[in-house]
Each structure stands twice: as structure tokens, then as C-alpha cells.
Amino acid sequence: ARRGYPEAVYCAGKSAEQVRAIAAELRRRHRAVTLFTRAGPEHARAVLAELPDARHEPEARLLAWPPAPPEPTGGRVLVLAAGTSDLPVAREAELTARYLGRESDLVVDVGVAGLHRVLGLLDVLRSAHVVVVAAGMDGALPSVVAGLVAVPVVAVPTSVGYGAAFGGLAPLLGMLTACTPGVAVVNIDNGYGAGHLAAQIAAAR
Amino acid sequence: ARRGYPEAVYCAGKSAEQVRAIAAELRRRHRAVTLFTRAGPEHARAVLAELPDARHEPEARLLAWPPAPPEPTGGRVLVLAAGTSDLPVAREAELTARYLGRESDLVVDVGVAGLHRVLGLLDVLRSAHVVVVAAGMDGALPSVVAGLVAVPVVAVPTSVGYGAAFGGLAPLLGMLTACTPGVAVVNIDNGYGAGHLAAQIAAAR
Amino acid sequence: ARRGYPEAVYCAGKSAEQVRAIAAELRRRHRAVTLFTRAGPEHARAVLAELPDARHEPEARLLAWPPAPPEPTGGRVLVLAAGTSDLPVAREAELTARYLGRESDLVVDVGVAGLHRVLGLLDVLRSAHVVVVAAGMDGALPSVVAGLVAVPVVAVPTSVGYGAAFGGLAPLLGMLTACTPGVAVVNIDNGYGAGHLAAQIAAAR
Amino acid sequence: ARRGYPEAVYCAGKSAEQVRAIAAELRRRHRAVTLFTRAGPEHARAVLAELPDARHEPEARLLAWPPAPPEPTGGRVLVLAAGTSDLPVAREAELTARYLGRESDLVVDVGVAGLHRVLGLLDVLRSAHVVVVAAGMDGALPSVVAGLVAVPVVAVPTSVGYGAAFGGLAPLLGMLTACTPGVAVVNIDNGYGAGHLAAQIAAAR
Amino acid sequence: ARRGYPEAVYCAGKSAEQVRAIAAELRRRHRAVTLFTRAGPEHARAVLAELPDARHEPEARLLAWPPAPPEPTGGRVLVLAAGTSDLPVAREAELTARYLGRESDLVVDVGVAGLHRVLGLLDVLRSAHVVVVAAGMDGALPSVVAGLVAVPVVAVPTSVGYGAAFGGLAPLLGMLTACTPGVAVVNIDNGYGAGHLAAQIAAAR
Amino acid sequence: ARRGYPEAVYCAGKSAEQVRAIAAELRRRHRAVTLFTRAGPEHARAVLAELPDARHEPEARLLAWPPAPPEPTGGRVLVLAAGTSDLPVAREAELTARYLGRESDLVVDVGVAGLHRVLGLLDVLRSAHVVVVAAGMDGALPSVVAGLVAVPVVAVPTSVGYGAAFGGLAPLLGMLTACTPGVAVVNIDNGYGAGHLAAQIAAAR
Amino acid sequence: ARRGYPEAVYCAGKSAEQVRAIAAELRRRHRAVTLFTRAGPEHARAVLAELPDARHEPEARLLAWPPAPPEPTGGRVLVLAAGTSDLPVAREAELTARYLGRESDLVVDVGVAGLHRVLGLLDVLRSAHVVVVAAGMDGALPSVVAGLVAVPVVAVPTSVGYGAAFGGLAPLLGMLTACTPGVAVVNIDNGYGAGHLAAQIAAAR
């Protein structure tokens, strides 16, 4: 694995056959932890045909092999999903961080419309070494969270929403121009990248 | 005045001479309250040459004539400026609402980065019949405010900021996709329009 | 219900199972009026399985429970649809306003191409406390309407149209830059938000 | 002149010296009517140094030589300017049409916010063979006018406005998606092109 | 028919039932020529169920009733399609012009890559009273054609192409900034609007 | 200071008088480290009038008071500037990180066009706890760097460049879609934000 | 064939029948090498029905007839695909160059994330007369390659990727603003155009 982290196979741009060939090769060479991201049902079947013990998390469109994540080291990663629709992205972040060797947790439904919910999480928030926030629509949550914690916030805009959300452009711009410093932005819907970055930030030193 | 409200003369697109001619005509016909908006120093001089008792508010780039606003009727308008740089727009909104006949107040420096500031304003917020929020950058404030009050929030994005703020596009999109319902959006930097709309919403019925 | 208004469940981003779970929970806790917005046929089935007496309005993709709207208070909401294709959005606005406790009516096919139609509605327009206008393409209607009434106009751009309409961008920009003050803009296709805002504006005080 | 119409020299991209050289050449070869468009003060001085009897219309940034327009033929061109700030573009259109050999007139301040003004012009509108409409902001006027006349409407969006007008993008999109057929769109601020097209449409046949 | 021209029913935004109701109403009231534009197979079936003698042109997605176009008056409309893929739009323009009462013809496959083809059409081009040009990709054809004829050119960008064509944006911008005056632009893929405008331009006077 | 870090005063949106008032207030209350960012010459004069011992770094448009940065703790921050024109942004990042308590260094002129330069820095790169990369134009450098190190890379796009760089949009999109995971993106030209985020990432734990 | 190169039939915008008619015509007239690009399965069947010996390359969506490419002349074309998902575009480029008469080779999976892979190709790169690089996401590869070779690099952005890749916009902008000179950009996904241009560049002289 490049630079000490698991390899990831991005399935979306590949045929099931291509993914199966990679899985077969993997079994032969028996390398360390590998993630299959953006895996649709057919990709999943292809992987499981070669690596039957792989762990499959359909909601996050993720497969991991070998199935057991490494023993956690470093700091704790906390993932927030602003709404239910941000869950797939948030879960992809949570699982990626875990398979990269961090302890990680997920809290759902933390919109800025209900501030009490955010404020009620203050203790949990402040115990994390890095907070990942997945949010669509106006993407205002990372700004609010970054104002409450001293650690970095990884903001991942989602394509959830319609109209002027323009496929995630609105939260992307909102996160980039967040009034509070300490917000690290990754690509729209890039739960994998968010989890990876969070794991690097919280790595043991 | 069309539909019972003061006329407004938009100066930005006019020469000082054109504005002066309008002011002279106004003096002759002696119509009710008139506002000169987006008035630069030369526009202001032109108006004051014809209407020496006009009230000039340079920060808001506004002149009003006759100088005294009408006796307030209807509900109270509260204007919030997220940062100091949003002041010109916020003040234009406050003064417009006042000259359209509403009681109106202005509170500055209420960013989402410091939630305590917003929460400390809860009582003031809840006493208003409509809240105007001027904010640039990520434009997250209206969403947060709308979650705290039952009345409409008029959101005016400002061109304050740089880079991915794209001249007000970021807060504009953020306000349009605000997670909380009850947010009415007007054009970027349109303090006049925000104050006008707020005055209509808070009109006596 | 947050801030005294019904809760709304945005179905588009949720699976039928997630929606059903929410409906079941609702039945147990028996809370006040709840709306299910952007509900496709499967979402509707899921809601009706748990709340068989819910009212289902397929054209507006809306379900309401309990089925009877509250006794109207406050002012009257008038909804205009520029063309037949704007109907789903307009109807969503009308019903939302009604379930938030306002009297509300809908008039269809009021394009600016046929001014006589708009002018023939003057009396109806002037009896409303707020006018909602749903329009796609050039979105010129709110500007025209706002010039005829003294009350606020809530403009909701629709994604109706093709080519340079760019999925609602053209009417959105047109409404934001409307020459007439008094236009409150909400997100593209956001009939729910338009109806909610209108209900807040026309609330009894 | 190419295709029987006057040549036009677009000055904006040229130095005063380049423009002067063209004017000198023109005097030598004594060709038919020539227009100098987008001419700033220095361009004008350069033209007048070589062609002292040229007609200079500073508001329209236009010079014409020889100074007298041709005897009008064909139909009548009517130019409408939505607001005072649209005047330079509208006047450029009016003068271009006249120098291309059409009778042409200009009416200013015909916004959609005051429909009575448009409706009061019905007779004038219906006597024209083509109507040019210059409008910024929401650009809704051509749509309304095209619904009132049977002849083509040439719509020229202007860069007048701010914020979401995005330098003329908003009226451009609005005019392209006008609900009424019969609207011919030209480039933002292109008064010359609008007048040229109108003159071609109204040409004697 | 508004302003003396046939009515057009835009089917794309309507259900088959809505279109059928309009057709039925039409049969009852027996009004003059009506066009059904953007009619898919189901819309066509609905129209033909009520108006069995309507003329159906599937390639142009158009139905006309009564089926016979009016006796031509006014000048001749020539429609050029840059490539085969621009045919549906070009044909919609040709038929619209014919049903609005003009003689009209269509020539296909006239790209700028093969100038000889354009130059070989010079006589045909110069016999027309107006030329409609439908082109996608770079949309360079109208510019070239307008340099060859003295009459107006109606340019209709098509969404043909991929990548940086951005759904018709590239030819739209190209046509708006055409170096040659005399180009009237309509919305992307708007064959109906192009044919309508051309018919108005070529109308008998 | 909010959350334990220095306050920063964003000068760009403020008048010299407003900045001076803040500096005066600061002197009175004697709070901990404060940064004045985006300070033009007049802002700098205003700050120095009140706080004569403040450190002024004109290239980075930054002032710091008190002038001495805190004793470094935590990990090392390495800042790379792709070209000379990216220096102001890179230097703002370096100084911010230093005043937030990190050891920090700056290396200039590390474009991807000359890979040997990047590869020659491998040892320096790998000794850092976080790498900040400031780059305009195509913004390809962070991708390359992130492939060489295991620690997070903070990528700050700059508005350096012309044409299709679109004021920083090109490098912004390039950094967001970097093929290598581990890239944290901040706003265009936001050297302050990049340095702040880097300092948080490298904070002692 | 225009200008001495094979004709290409762009199938995407044509029906299977239209393509079949072209193939039949081709058989009759027996012209030189012809390519069918963007051919889906139905287009392929149509071509093969008329020209059974045509060569079909489904991955590149290409058919060539007659099946044997010409004897190579001129310089060597090297095609690089950054990732597996860029293969269809890269292969279209490779085959086009070959059918236009150049020797051409394809190397896959050469991302900038793994520089060693690029550096390991130095000898192959330097033996080519032109290098085609197909890359999506951040499109950083052409910049890096152009820094290593003295010959032109033809860069073809692909629509591979998601979010801020915006359908190929991100790599397109990145390639246009590449820091290294010598990069020739073609349209997004335009493997045909890239191969054609490369063949022209490497043509024997």
C-alpha cells in the first residue's frame, strides 16, 4: 500500500469483470487491507465471488478485505451527517477511517435548523481529534461546528438537494467560504476522501 | 408613489445631472417620501443642491426627502449584519424599512462562528415581526436564525468575501438552499429590496 | 413542531423503509400536523401503510396527517401558476399554506404573454395578503404581479423549460433581479418553502 | 459596403491611432456611410481630426460619416429602453437603424413594474414594423411587448444591474426563454447589432 | 389565435391526458390552425384520438390541425441544418414557418468544415427572405451565412454534441457573439421559436 | 481568543478607521496574539499608529501583535509555493502557522513542470507533519505531493493565472478532484485559512 | 476523404437506419478508409449488416472499414490513459491515429499519484513523436508529461469522475492552464479528435 495506507479500488468507472480480476489478483498476492469504494450490487457480487469473506457495507457502497479492520491507533474520528440523506457519504467516511486504523463514530441528523441538537453534542464533539461533517443543501453545519471545537473539521459537501443546490455546488462553495477557520474541504460526495484525510490527521505520531 | 410606498431613484446607473433633474422635478411637484439609493458622493451633491434639507446617509449610500421618516406603523423590523463589512447593505435595509413606515433596528457582528452571540440575541429576535439578515461568505446565518424564530427571515447575500464567494454567489446559493423554511431571498447587496420587502411583511393590516 | 409549525418529512432523499419508520413513529407519538413532501408512489404507499387516513395529493407529491387541515387563521394566500407545467409546484405551495393554517387558493395559466389574463385577476390579486407565483422559463410573471399589488410576492422559479432555462436558473436570476421591489425568492421548484413562507407572512398577529 | 449596408468600425479594441488611420483611409477612398461604434472620447477626437464633418453622438458612443443619414425606406423601427440606464444601448440601436436607412424612434422608461406605461404605448407599438427592446435586470419587457404585437421583437439585454444580474446574464437568459414567440435575441449591450438586425427586418422588399 | 398566428400547445410539460383534453376542446370550438410541439409518441396518440385527421410529423415531434397548411403569403423561409443530428430542430422550424403561412424549404448537412457546400448554396441562400440556421457544436455556420446574405439570419443552437458543447451552451454563445451582424438568436433547440420568428420576419406587409 | 487560537482581524472589508479602533481597543484590553490579515498600506499605518511594536509583513499583507510569535509546540508545517506569484499567499500561510504556535518553513518555485525539483525535496517533505501547497494555474502540485508523503496536504488554490484559470477556479477544481487522497482544500487565496488549518493539524496532543 | 484523411461518421446523433444507409452508400462507392465513431451496439449491427468485414472495437465504440489500417508512415504516437476508466477514450485515440496511418501504442494506469510509474516510462515517452494523454479528475498528468518530453502533448480531458469534476470541466480547465507549454487541448472525451490531431502532428513531411 502506497505510503502505508490501504489501497482503494474505485469501482464506479470499472466493469464487474475488471473489478473481479482485481479481487482475484488481490487474493493471490495477499496484500494488506484493501477497500472497494463506490461498489454497486454487481461490483459487490464480483468481489465476493473471489473474496467470499470480504465485508460488504451496501449503504456505504463499500467492501473491505480482509474483513476485520486493524486495531485502532491514534485519535478518535467523529463523523456527523446533517440529514438522513447524507448517510451513505457519512458512513463511507466512518468506515474508511476505521479501516485506516482509527476509532470512529457516526452521529446522524444534526442540522443547523435545530441548534439544540448540535449544542447537545458538545461533549462528544470535543472528545474527537477530528470531526468529519457531511452536509448538502446550504452546507452551513461545518461552519457552526468549527466554531465549537479546536480541532480540524473535514467538510464533505453532498449532492443531496435540488434546484440551486446544483448537485452539491451550493454546499461546496459554502464550506470553502466558511466564516470559521479550521475547515478542510474535500470533493462533493467524497466520503472516502474525507475518511482518509481524517485518518491521516488523527494518525498516531 | 406606486402602490402606496415611497418612490426610489436608483442612482448607480444615472449621471449626476440626471439625478439632479429628478430632484428638481421632485421639489416642484412636492411628492411624498422619496429615496435616492446607491448614491455616490456626486449623486449626493446633486440631490442636496436641489433639496438641501434631504437626509444623507453616506454609509448606506442613501438620501431621503423629506428628511423625517413617517410615524411608524405595523410590526418591528430587525436587521442583522453578520460582519462589519455587511454594514452598508444592512444599514440600507434598516433605513429603507424606516422610511417605508416601520420601526427598525440594526445589530452588527452576529456570525455563526460565535453561536453565543446569536443565542444571546434570542429575546430581541423573537420580538421582531420580521428579521432581515445580511451576510456574505458562506451565508449560513439566515438558516440558523430562521431555526430560532417563527417569523419570516429576509436574507440578503452580500458580495463581501473573495475567491469561492464569487461576488456573492456562494451566500446566494446557501440562502436559497437553507435547510430551514421561512427564508425569503433577495438579490446580492440589495439592502433596499430587503428593507422594502421587510416593510411590506410587517405592514399593519 | 419546531417554532409552532407542522413538521415536514422530505422524502426524496429517503428510502420507502425510512419513510415508513418515520410514519410509524408518528402514529405512536401522535404529534400534530405532519407533511410528507416530494413523496413518490412508493413513499406514499409506505406512509399510507402506517397512517391509512393520511391525505394523499399525488400531483403535489404531498401527504398530510392528520388529513384535515387546521381551521384557517390570518390572511389569505393566493397562488398563481404561470403555466400548466408549473402546477405541481404551485399546488405544493397551496397545500402547504393550507396545512400551516391559512386560507389559500390557486389560479393556473397566467403567463405574461397574455397580459389581459393577469389584468383580469386584479381584484383577486388585491384581496390576498400575500401572492405566491410559480413560473419557469423567463420567470417574468412575479415582476409584473409585484407591480400590481402592495403585498409581498413569493416567487418560486420552476425547472420547467429547456435550453437556456438551465433547469430553473433563468427564472431564478430573473426573479432575483426583478425590477419591482417586494419579491421574495425561494429555491427552484420549492413549492413547500414558498407555501411555508407565505403562511408565515400571512400569519395572524 | 459588404452586402449593401454601411461598414462599421468597432473602436473598443483599437488604439486612437488605428482608428485615425481608418478614418483617413475612408476620406481618401470616399466610400458610402460608415459608422464608428463603441467610440470613447479619444476615438472620437481621432475620427473628427480626419473627418471633421462626421456626426458624433457621445451618449451612443457613435460617429457617422457622412453626417446625414440616408433617406428612409422600408418599415418603421421602434426602440424601447426599459430604464434610463439602458439609454446608451437603446440610442445606439436607434441611430444604427437610421443610418441603415430606416425611420426610427426611441421611447424611454417602459419597465414592466408599471404596466400602464406599456399599455399606454399600444398604438405606437402596433404602428412599428419591428420593435427593439433594451432592458437589463430581469429583462422581462420583451416578453410582455411580444405578447402585444404581431411583428418581431429584437431583444437586447444590457449589463445594467448588479448581483445576480451577472453582467447581463440574467436578462440574456430571460430573453432567450421568453414565453412569447417572436423574440430575436442579440448579444448583451449590442445596440449596434440590434439596430442592424431591425433595419434588415424592416427593409423594403 | 393570439396576434393573428396559430396557437401552439407545448406538450413536453403536459401529461397525455392534459393534451387530449386540449385537443378535444379544440375540436369542439373549431379554432384555426393549432400546433402541438414537443409531442412524444403518447402525446401524438392522444391528439390523434381526438383529431384523427391531424398531421403528425414524428421527426419534428409536431402535430398540426387542421392538417393542411394555409396558402403561403409573404417571403420565402430557408432552413439550413448544419448536420444530420440537427434535423429534428430544423424540421420543426421549417414546418412551423409553413403552418404560419410561409413557403419554406430545408437543406441538410451544410457544415463550415466543408465551405464548398455553403458556397454552392449561394443562389438558394440569396433567394430567401430570411434564413434559419440550426447548428450544434461550435455553431459557426450562422456567422458564415450572415456574411453571404443581406437578409436576417435566425440562428438556433442545438444541444447536439458533447463535452464542452455543454448542452448547447457553446453554439449559443458563439451565435450571440457572431462577428457578422444580422444574426437573431433563439433558445437552444427551439425550432418552433425559430420558425415562428422567421415567419414573422417574412410576413407580407 | 476563541477556541484557544489567536484572533484574526480581516482588514479587506474595513476602513482604516475601523481597523484603527480595533487596534486601540486591543491595546487597552491587552489580549493575546492577534493577527491583522489582508492589510493594505493604509490598514497597516492604522494598526502601527496604535500598536507601534506590531510586526508588519507587507508581502503577506499581515500584521501581528505582540510581535514575537509563541514558542513552537507540536509538529512542523512545511509550506510550498508553486511559483513566485504564489508567494504572498504562501507566506501568509507560513506566518499564520507560526503565530498559531507551530514551527514553519517556506520553499518557493516547486512547479510540476520540473519534477526533479519536487523529488529533490523528498527528505524535507517527509520531515513535516503537514504540508501546505499554494498553487495557481492548473493546481497540479498538491496531487503530486500527496502521492509522496503520508501526512495531510493542505491545498490552497491561488488566483494567479489568466484565461481559463478563471480567478482560481481551475486550480480549485483540480485540487478538489485530486487523484491522490489526503488533500484538504481551502478557499482561493486563503493563505490565512491554510496556515490555521495546518497549525490545527500539527497541534501537540 | 477531405484533406487526405479518412472520413468519420459520428454515430451518436444518428439513428441506426441513418447509419446503415451511410454504410450501404459507402459499400457502393467504395471509398477509402472510413471510421464510425461513438457507435453503440445498434449502430455497430447496422454497419456490420452492410459491411460485414468492418473491424469493430466495442471498447472504443469504433468501427473501421476496410478493416486493415494503412501501412504506417510518419512518427510514432504514444497514448497514455491515466486510469482504467479513461481507457475507452484513450483507445479511440490510439485506433484513430492508427487508421490515419501512424504507428501507435497505448499505456494504461499512469496517474500522477504514483510518479514512479510515469518516471519509469521515460524512455518510451521520449521515443514518441507526439504523446496523447487521456485523464479525468484533476487532469494533472499532461502537465507532468509535458515537462518530461520535448514533443507536443495532446491532452484529452475525460468525463470520468464525480462532484467537482463537473463532467470533465475540472480536467479541461487544468489542461488549458497547464504550467508547462506544449500541451494541445481537445474537447472532453474526444478520443477521435485527439488521435486525429496526433496523426497530423506526426505526419511524414
Place this chain on the structure above:
Amino acid sequence: ARRGYPEAVYCAGKSAEQVRAIAAELRRRHRAVTLFTRAGPEHARAVLAELPDARHEPEARLLAWPPAPPEPTGGRVLVLAAGTSDLPVAREAELTARYLGRESDLVVDVGVAGLHRVLGLLDVLRSAHVVVVAAGMDGALPSVVAGLVAVPVVAVPTSVGYGAAFGGLAPLLGMLTACTPGVAVVNIDNGYGAGHLAAQIAAAR
């Protein structure tokens, strides 16, 4: 010089002092041909202070040192400027190609509006080994030229124009989607890059 070609110093992003230091260093080390591009008057003064015999071409904003271009080798580069306003960019391309060792010529004022002009150049066009075309507005010229020659066309869009030209976006998109293959696009206003690429294409082999 990297890869055998002259170095180029991009002055736009540097202070006069920075440029002077580079020129001084150059004099000391006496390296081969160096170009200073995008040099304003102050940059030019700085270069000439250190390298008094440098050749300065103000229209192209270029300085070259040593002043004499190398003896030409390889094929001939022909540069076309669509209009006078495209001259600075075209001249930058011509001079760059010459200093990279190619024979190069420049022809001005070759718009598509006057096809006879383009057709009159056929012999000159066909004698070149590569044609560079600089054009703003609709950028249709490269498409037309590429249809007339067998060699590659390097298309450089210019920011000349207004309105929907959007600073060069219109010609950029037009050139990328040119209907004729064989068009290599470089960045807006990038005369240097166009000349560099042309010189590489026409290099002796």
C-alpha cells in the same frame, strides 16, 4: 533551457524588482535564448536596465535576449489574427515561434464574415506546416481554416469582445467543439503557448 527550448519568464505575476533580479542573474550565467512574456512598461525597463541589448516588442509585451532569434529550422509557422484587436496575442505567438527557431509569418484581419479573405489566402495557408489562429468573439475561424488545410491548427481564443463573449469563454468553447478535426486549443490569450506548441509541431525531425 528545459527540454531544449528557451526559458520564458512570466512577468505578469512578478514585481519589476523580481524581474530585474532574474535578468541580472541571466547576464551573469549567460544562458541561451530567454523570453520575458507579459511584460508591462516597468518590467521592460527592468529587463533593459540589466540587458540593454535585449529586443523589446511592446505590442506583444515580449522581450527576448540575446536579441537575434536562432537560424530557422523545421517547418513554417503561419499565424492568423481574426481582427486587429487580436494582434497582441497573434504577435506574441509569431515571435515566440521565431525565437524557438521557426520561420514564422503573421496575417491580420481574416474574419469569417468575409470568406473571400480566407479563401484568398489558400496558397499561403497550404504552404505552412502549422497554422496558429487567434480569434475572439465567436471563434469560428479555426474551424473554417482547419477545413481548408491538412496540417494542425493551433487555436488561441482571445478575450476580445464583450457580453456573451464572457472574457474569452465563447471562443474557447467554440474552438473546443470545432466541427473540423485537427484543432489544438490553448488557453485564452495564450499567444506564448500557441507559438511554443506550433514551434514544437513544426520542429525538424
